[in-house]
Amino acid sequence: EDQVTQSPEALRLQEGESSSLNCSYTVSGLRGLFWYRQDPGKGPEFLFTLYSAGEEKEKERLKATLTKKESFLHITAPKPEDSATYLCAVQVSSNTGKLIFGQGTTLQVKP
Amino acid sequence: DAGITQSPRYKITETGRQVTLMCHQTWSHSYMFWYRQDLGHGLRLIYYSAAADITDKGEVPDGYVVSRSKTENFPLTLESATRSQTSVYFCASRTRDNSYEQYFGPGTRLTVT
Numbered sequence: 397e398d399q400v401t402q403s404p405e406a407l408r409l410q411e412g413e414s415s416s417l418n419c420s421y422t423v424s425g426l427r428g429l430f431w432y433r434q435d436p437g438k439g440p441e442f443l444f445t446l447y448s449a450g451e452e453k454e455k456e457r458l459k460a461t462l463t464k465k466e467s468f469l470h471i472t473a474p475k476p477e478d479s480a481t482y483l484c485a486v487q488v489s490s491n492t493g494k495l496i497f498g499q500g501t502t503l504q505v506k507p
Numbered sequence: 508d509a510g511i512t513q514s515p516r517y518k519i520t521e522t523g524r525q526v527t528l529m530c531h532q533t534w535s536h537s538y539m540f541w542y543r544q545d546l547g548h549g550l551r552l553i554y555y556s557a558a559a560d561i562t563d564k565g566e567v568p569d570g571y572v573v574s575r576s577k578t579e580n581f582p583l584t585l586e587s588a589t590r591s592q593t594s595v596y597f598c599a600s601r602t603r604d605n606s607y608e609q610y611f612g613p614g615t616r617l618t619v620t
Contacts, residue, residue, distance in 0.1 A: 493555070495607075497550040500549060
């Protein structure tokens with residue numbers, strides 16, 4: 397069964413304290429791995445797509461990496477505005493475009 | 508404004524009533540999706556559509572009906588609402604190309620009493 401697991405469930409950081417969020421997956425065939433940011437009361441906002449092991453993408457303080465079994469979202473010197481829930485999703489080998497989501501990591505960055 | 512919109516944003520209904528959630532996108536995306544988001548379950552796919560008049564079930568379709576007569580609209584109907592359908596519902600869309608990333612609407616918070 398295709399599965400996506402994110403850890404930790406919640407993470408508290410001080411402003412400037414770098415850390416990483418993990419997304420591990422067990423799928424039959426990976427076509428893409430996606431990271432989203434979700435603020436309270438809003439829909440998920442697309443951040444990155446990673447397609448193959450070794451690939452990296454960066455946006456401001458965020459950097460996403462991908463291996464054959466997991467992805468990391470590295471947050472460098474976070475600011476309070478980075479506080480949100482970060483969702484990971486995988487696209488398995490299919491033409492339908494269905495995504496399988498993990499349950500998310502809720503990040504709180506304190507000033 | 509271009510993008511994906513949902514209406515209503517908040518809805519309270521009673522058990523047994525029919526309710527329709529609306530989703531509209533202005534990108535002319537081929538694919539559209541309906542998800543529900545619940546604590547402990549994350550985002551789960553209810554139904555999706557590859558094009559007008561083409562729909563298919565997702566992970567949790569029971570109790571829901573969809574239609575897609577126009578590319579830009581994808582309404583979700585709860586035929587006889589139950590308390591277990593209290594949730595936040597998100598609509599999403601994507602293009603037909605191989606990028607696969609989906610873009611989400613702002614959500615509808617539905618409470619069934």
